[in-house]
Amino acid sequence: MSNENIVGKNGQGEKDPNELKIVEEKGLGYTLTVAREDILKAAVGLKEAGFDLLTFVAGVDMPDSIKLTYRVYSSKQKNQVAVIIKTEVPKSDPVIDSLTPIWSSANWHERETYDLLGVEFKGHPDPRRMFMPEDWVGYPLRKDYKDDRMVVFEDYRTDRPGDSE
Amino acid sequence: MSKIEETKVSKANLAELEKELAFDETRESEPTLKTEELVLNFGPQHPSAHGVLRAIFNLDGEVVTKIVPYIGYLHRCFEKIAEKRTYSQFMPFTDRMDYVSSMHNGWAYAMTVEKLADIKVPERAEYLRVIFAEFQRIASHLLFLATTATEAGALSPFFYFFDERERILWLFERLCGARLTYNYVRIGGVSADLPDGWLEDALAFINRLEKTILEYDKLLLGGYIFKKRMKGVAPFSAERALDWGITGPPLRSTGIPYDIRRSDPYSVYPRMDFDVVIKDNGDNYDRVCIRSDEIKQSLKILKQAIEQLPDGPIIADGVAKDIRPPAGEAFAHVESSRGDLGYYIVSDGSIKPYRVKIQGPSFANLQAFPAIAEGAYLGDVVLTLGTLDPVFGEVDR
Numbered sequence: 001m002s003n004e005n006i007v008g009k010n011g012q013g014e015k016d017p018n019e020l021k022i023v024e025e026k027g028l029g030y031t032l033t034v035a036r037e038d039i040l041k042a043a044v045g046l047k048e049a050g051f052d053l054l055t056f057v058a059g060v061d062m063p064d065s066i067k068l069t070y071r072v073y074s075s076k077q078k079n080q081v082a083v084i085i086k087t088e089v090p091k092s093d094p095v096i097d098s099l100t101p102i103w104s105s106a107n108w109h110e111r112e113t114y115d116l117l118g119v120e121f122k123g124h125p126d127p128r129r130m131f132m133p134e135d136w137v138g139y140p141l142r143k144d145y146k147d148d149r150m151v152v153f154e155d156y157r158t159d160r161p162g163d164s165e
Numbered sequence: 166m167s168k169i170e171e172t173k174v175s176k177a178n179l180a181e182l183e184k185e186l187a188f189d190e191t192r193e194s195e196p197t198l199k200t201e202e203l204v205l206n207f208g209p210q211h212p213s214a215h216g217v218l219r220a221i222f223n224l225d226g227e228v229v230t231k232i233v234p235y236i237g238y239l240h241r242c243f244e245k246i247a248e249k250r251t252y253s254q255f256m257p258f259t260d261r262m263d264y265v266s267s268m269h270n271g272w273a274y275a276m277t278v279e280k281l282a283d284i285k286v287p288e289r290a291e292y293l294r295v296i297f298a299e300f301q302r303i304a305s306h307l308l309f310l311a312t313t314a315t316e317a318g319a320l321s322p323f324f325y326f327f328d329e330r331e332r333i334l335w336l337f338e339r340l341c342g343a344r345l346t347y348n349y350v351r352i353g354g355v356s357a358d359l360p361d362g363w364l365e366d367a368l369a370f371i372n373r374l375e376k377t378i379l380e381y382d383k384l385l386l387g388g389y390i391f392k393k394r395m396k397g398v399a400p401f402s403a404e405r406a407l408d409w410g411i412t413g414p415p416l417r418s419t420g421i422p423y424d425i426r427r428s429d430p431y432s433v434y435p436r437m438d439f440d441v442v443i444k445d446n447g448d449n450y451d452r453v454c455i456r457s458d459e460i461k462q463s464l465k466i467l468k469q470a471i472e473q474l475p476d477g478p479i480i481a482d483g484v485a486k487d488i489r490p491p492a493g494e495a496f497a498h499v500e501s502s503r504g505d506l507g508y509y510i511v512s513d514g515s516i517k518p519y520r521v522k523i524q525g526p527s528f529a530n531l532q533a534f535p536a537i538a539e540g541a542y543l544g545d546v547v548l549t550l551g552t553l554d555p556v557f558g559e560v561d562r
Contacts, residue, residue, distance in 0.1 A: 027280050027495035052407040053423075055529065058522035060511050069509065071496070071524070075407055075421050082429070084496065105410025108532045116244070131237035131561060140242055 022083060031084045039087050040097045043070075047102050050076040051083060054099070057109035059117035061143045065090050066119055070099065070106075089119060098124040116141035200226065205543075209238045215312075215550060216557030218531070222543065229546050232535040239561035247521035252278050252488045253352055255521070260346035262523065263559040265308055268294075268301035269501035270559075271350035276431065277497040277508040278352050282490035289477040290354035291432045295470045296367075297337070297349060298499070299463040303374070304333040305502035306456040306463075309554050313453055314385050316551045317394050322385045329377065332370050339363060352488060354480030364471060371464055371471075378460055386454055395450035399537050399549040402447065409533035412526050413504025414455045415553055419447035425500035436473065437466045449545070452552040487516040503527050503554055525559035 025031045034042045051072040060067040070085040089096050098121035099106040110121045111130040118139035121127065129136060138145055202223055209219040217238035223231035243262065247255045259274045260267035272294055279286060286294075311326035334344045341349045341357055349356050385391060403419040416423055424441040426434045442458040444451035492514040498507030504526025511520040530553045538549045 025494075027493055029496070052404075053412070054410055055412065055505055056507065056509070056522065056524040058509050058520075058524075060520045060522075069522075071507075071509075073423075075403075075423060103410065104408045105529060105532060108528065109410075116242075129237075131240040131242075133237075140245055 025084075028084050029082060031086055033086045036087050036089050036096050039085070039099070040102075042085060043099050043102045046072055046083060046085070050074045052076065052103075054103035054105045054109070055082075057099075057106060057113050059113045059119055059141070061117060061141060062088075066094055066117055068096065068113070068119065072103070094118055095120045095122055097122050100124055115139070118142065202230070209235075215555055216560075218550070218555070218557065218560075222546070224543060227542050227544075229539060229541060229543055232539055232546070234531065234534060236531070236557070236560055239557045241562070243562050244521050244523065247518055249517065251516045252490070252518060253486065255518070256351065257346070257348045260348055261558055262525065262562060263501060263503065263506070263527065263556045264345055265556050266301050266305040266502040267346050268297050268349065269499050269506055271348065272298060273497060273499045273501070273506050273508050275350045275352050276499065277495050277510050278488065278490065280497050281493060281495040281510055281512055282352075282488050284353045284481050284484060284488075286354055286481055287478045288433070288475050290479045290481075292470055292474045293355050293359070293479065294350060295433055295437070296467060296474075297340075297347075297355075299467050299470070300333050300336065300367075302463050302502045303460050304330050306460050307333075309456050309502075309551075310381070310385065310453065313548070313551050314391075316548050317391060319385065319388070319391065322381065325377075325381055325384070329374060332373075336363070336367055336370065339366075351480060353484035354478070356480075358479050364474075367467075368471060371467055374460075375464055378457065378464075382457055386450075386457060392450060394545075395453060395548070396448060397446075398449040398545050399541050399552075400446055400448035401533075401537055405536075406447065406533070409536065410529040411504070411533050412529060413501070414459065415447075415452055415530055416504070417442060418444040418451040418455045420445050423505075425498055425505055429498065431497070431499060433470075433473075434466075437469050439463075439466050449548055449552045489514065489516050498524065501526060503556065503559070504530060506559075523559075523562055525562060527555040527557070527559040528562075531555040531560055 022030050022032045032042060051074045053073040053075060055071045055073060058069045060069070065088045068087050068089065071082055072085065073082040087096070096119060098110055100110060100121070101123065107124070107126065108130060110124055111126065111128060113119050114121060114127060115129040115132055116139055128134065132140070138147070202225055205222040205224055207218075207220045207222055209217040219235040219238065221233045221235075222229050243258050246258060250258075256271060256274065259270040262270045278284075307326045307330040311323045311330070314322035314326070337347060338344050339360055340363065341347050401419065403421050406416050406419045407421065412423060420443050422428075422441045422443050425431070427441050439462045442455055442462060444455050490512045492512055494509070494511050496507060496509045498505055500506075505524065506526055507524035509522040509524065510518050513519040534550060534553060537553075538546045541549060
């Protein structure tokens, strides 16, 4: 396989060896981990390298931060590679630059992440909730989300602290 | 008597009258008629909304100038539910995501968990998965063709396509007892082996559909009225489609050969000989035709898969009931009937997933709907929504 080739050609490895490096991660494929300040720079770089299709934005609620994962794909590459961009925002200040100006498809995905996890996207053209009503309080996909109307499925087979609460 | 006299017009008068009634562009465009913008609420309970889409249409005469979609009416927060279930307990939920192509959803989820837990699936199970995924794709595309025809006003094709789809559902029912939400794919394999005589019936159906689909092509796609209605309506270019994140048949109809079965091969697809169908115009007509052509390719795959089907176990040995994958992350995707369907799972090493993110192609495709349909006639907007083929179980999750 000419995998090295793809990474060398597309990746930022050659241009910015200190900051942005695409590595291959088990289970995910090529990943690019950036600080949240660099997300826009990384996105512009990838877009210029031909990554023209953004397929999802996912947020993961970690104990003190929210991890964000973006998957971008290049239609121009013959080898057809995808890169997963990873970044993190602290829970105390969950703000990050919006990627909607770069990939229009980020629009709804970012709205969804805001709706369910409470990450604010700076520069988003339409920062409304996606699924929940406009007046909803709280972010349902956060681990500490509590709601009286929520029926929690009790499972005796739990080995994770906090699950049986 | 006098009345007749009055209505009698001389030749000179007639010429004058004709002149008066003749189409005059400058006069027509004069804003003599006061019109105002009409705001129309569409859905969420509308037969052609393909589920529970609510949209606000701004209308200028019959032209839709602005569309604001509202989704979330079917939001069940499956991603939250997944965090409270074990890996195998979440399996039936995946069928309720895209309920028109449940097989693909179960497969994508199982593939991700298998990647996470390093489970090797037996070859026979892989072949069975391919067979059912392709049958599912045909069933889903047949449903698409049926509903699109109905939306365009052609009622008879509906019955033909549903008749064929029904035969696939019978095959599914014989196999796993369910017609829509199968729960057939299991982590590490599939739940049941083929009943006696199933393969013969499946082959008989494939041979039948190979012939009939050509007739249906003539009946629906070759029809003058249908072509007139669909050709050149709501086209988009490949660049715009990629920018909006459209995948699946709508993207391929613009000429981009993005099909996960080929671009990121999984299972036994590399052994299959088939073409990725692409079209050039990206209009409503191409988006319908591409589905019919994909049915033909799926039939081709099915024949090969049935021929190559090996003997052996159908589920991996030693897969625990409560799978405990090592901490880590995995992403796997399949080509569902609607596009690039992926699951992203984060494991913390316990028996339940820490986070499950579902990348639904309907969600991404629907996002482009306002941009595609704005500027079209109201009657075509519903058709355009139909050709994107969103399933709201997957949009809202």
